[in-house]
Amino acid sequence: MLNAFYTYKDxxxxxxxxxxxxFENSKIEPTLNSEVNNESLIIAGNEGIKDEITNLGYTCxxxxxxxxNPKNELNAAIQWVKNWPDKPILNGKNFKDLLVYDxxxxxxxxxxxxxxYRIQNLIPxxxxxxxxxxxxxxxEIFIQGNSDLHNIIKKKYGNTIQKIYFKxxxxxxxxxxxxxxxxxxxLKLLALKFFRGIDIFxxxxxxxKNPILIITEMAYWRPDYDYDEKKIIHKDTIFxxxxxxxKASNLPxxxxxxxxxxxxxxxxxxxxxxxxKTLGATVEPWENYINLEIIKKTKKYNHDLEQLWxxxxxxxxxxxxxxxxxxxxxxILKNDIEFLLKTFKSYMSITFIETxxxxxxxxxPSIILMHDEYGTLQLSIIKEAxxxxxxxxxxxxxxxxxxxxxxxxxxxxxxxxxNNLNFPLPQKICVWSEKSKEDLIKSGNFPDxxxxxxxxxxxxFLPYAITRFNQKNICKKLKIPSExxxxxxxxxxxxxxxxxxxxxxSIFRSIKKLDDTFLLIKVHPNEDNLSFYKEIAEKFxxxxxxxxxxxxxxxILFISDVVINAYSTVGIEAMRMKKPVISLDMFGLHGNDPLxxxxxxxxxxxxxxxxxxxxxxxxxxxxDKIITERELFAEREIGKVDGQASSRIFxxxxxxxxxxxxx
Numbered sequence: 161m162l163n164a165f166y167t168y169k170d171x172x173x174x175x176x177x178x179x180x181x182x183f184e185n186s187k188i189e190p191t192l193n194s195e196v197n198n199e200s201l202i203i204a205g206n207e208g209i210k211d212e213i214t215n216l217g218y219t220c221x222x223x224x225x226x227x228x229n230p231k232n233e234l235n236a237a238i239q240w241v242k243n244w245p246d247k248p249i250l251n252g253k254n255f256k257d258l259l260v261y262d263x264x265x266x267x268x269x270x271x272x273x274x275x276x277y278r279i280q281n282l283i284p285x286x287x288x289x290x291x292x293x294x295x296x297x298x299x300e301i302f303i304q305g306n307s308d309l310h311n312i313i314k315k316k317y318g319n320t321i322q323k324i325y326f327k328x329x330x331x332x333x334x335x336x337x338x339x340x341x342x343x344x345x346x347l348k349l350l351a352l353k354f355f356r357g358i359d360i361f362x363x364x365x366x367x368x369k370n371p372i373l374i375i376t377e378m379a380y381w382r383p384d385y386d387y388d389e390k391k392i393i394h395k396d397t398i399f400x401x402x403x404x405x406x407k408a409s410n411l412p413x414x415x416x417x418x419x420x421x422x423x424x425x426x427x428x429x430x431x432x433x434x435x436x437k438t439l440g441a442t443v444e445p446w447e448n449y450i451n452l453e454i455i456k457k458t459k460k461y462n463h464d465l466e467q468l469w470x471x472x473x474x475x476x477x478x479x480x481x482x483x484x485x486x487x488x489x490x491x492i493l494k495n496d497i498e499f500l501l502k503t504f505k506s507y508m509s510i511t512f513i514e515t516x517x518x519x520x521x522x523x524x525p526s527i528i529l530m531h532d533e534y535g536t537l538q539l540s541i542i543k544e545a546x547x548x549x550x551x552x553x554x555x556x557x558x559x560x561x562x563x564x565x566x567x568x569x570x571x572x573x574x575x576x577x578x579n580n581l582n583f584p585l586p587q588k589i590c591v592w593s594e595k596s597k598e599d600l601i602k603s604g605n606f607p608d609x610x611x612x613x614x615x616x617x618x619x620x621f622l623p624y625a626i627t628r629f630n631q632k633n634i635c636k637k638l639k640i641p642s643e644x645x646x647x648x649x650x651x652x653x654x655x656x657x658x659x660x661x662x663x664x665x666s667i668f669r670s671i672k673k674l675d676d677t678f679l680l681i682k683v684h685p686n687e688d689n690l691s692f693y694k695e696i697a698e699k700f701x702x703x704x705x706x707x708x709x710x711x712x713x714x715x716i717l718f719i720s721d722v723v724i725n726a727y728s729t730v731g732i733e734a735m736r737m738k739k740p741v742i743s744l745d746m747f748g749l750h751g752n753d754p755l756x757x758x759x760x761x762x763x764x765x766x767x768x769x770x771x772x773x774x775x776x777x778x779x780x781x782x783x784d785k786i787i788t789e790r791e792l793f794a795e796r797e798i799g800k801v802d803g804q805a806s807s808r809i810f811x812x813x814x815x816x817x818x819x820x821x822x823x
Contacts, residue, residue: 184305230751241567369414373525593799615805
């Protein structure tokens, strides 16, 4: 059903070129039957839609074909997000200044969500549309299934293109896979957190003076095989060896645990004793430090936030700030910003900031060690620790490239000494490689002395363990037939749910046609819906597959013949282990990923390319030159593996502790 029909000129030539933009998989055939004429050009929003259109007998282009430079388009999206909070939006004040509490801008809690939720896709799409119209010069445009696109074209080209009309699909899919903690889901999350906070810390014999405080997450408490003891143990995958070194030196430790996934929240209290026994230190949930006074402050701040939003909706400055290349984006982005202000991170922002104070008041740590430096709790603690001159150390969490929104900062957000609302930086960041350090300094404008090359502590076990890996035994544990070639698909929690569906469907359809293969799905630890993969397997009647979430990644890579991923450090790890890698970029969103940008992996942009790519990997896997290139690339990107990363982090702790005059 046509929701809108716009005519901008009275005289319309029936033989002019018509562009048909399809951005929704539903009801494609009736649309094409009614809209296509001899002068039509069909353009699909992604490879999945293109395949469906082609199967109906029509020729079709991709909107990505009109991308001049994916890297520049993605950088433009990053720069827009980084620059927007400095624009005046209300009475001359900007978003960064208006959303502030105790000298900490709440915007730092929200920017990565804002980028991934909308801007990452929106601005590259605008650039592609501009180039499409310049090249094709249409006089009529029909759009199905993307109201944002319709809005953009109407406002940018409404006076020059004769007809612009739009067909919406009744249940237009969300373009993102982010879950909004609002309504009943938000109340359930708060209830779980309240339950976890009942575990009051009261063991006086465990209270220590000036301990080393470690901030970690339940997500890192995973089963792993201990190659010394030859059995499965649970451990904190980041801090296990660091804590062992600290305990061996009789240094006191306290651990604060943060978790936001409901399933893991339910388990955390029951696993507390196991974790404390294994780690040899007190493990407290973050929720322990929430009190009635903080709840009252949070409630008041959120009331103020609601009042602020009412003013922003009526602010001309706010509306003018939401533009890109003179294209008004207010109608597209206003709901997204309102949504951001109602997310868990925003609603609970004051709770994080106030609990950071209580944590430091109660524990009085000598050093603070954390698993990354851009989470909400971490930012709050870094800011408060800086006021108290307590050294903070963070550990690189994932690849920090020039397109990583959390690691890219304008200089004035980092080094402006006159502004106390800068992005809070830890005193030291432990990075994996020289390349990681260079990227932080160049793209993130980090001071030279903050990044310290230590390597990745998660893989200290690898040099020892890999000598004990046995292909036959691993396949037996995973129940994989020995005669099959093993294709590993390492999943990722995609920001775009349509991309996830397209990739997963493409992989299972391809595996269905490869009789001599076995698909081993290595699910990302932060994914909690494994049934998603099972349902697609059932749909295509694929039985030669297995889903593993916490099985040792390196054992999986060791037995693999091919590794497939979209954007993840797993691909680089696979190259370290001399495996061929296929990088999937079916939506054209990952041009800045190190593997794709380097050209060292096989890049697949459509399902039709996937089977030939897999077969090609089977042929080239023994070529020594290519293997050597991959190993060198992996070492440059994510560093050497010598089993000493945890020791270097431990030595850094000792150095900062020695120089801390506040103890």
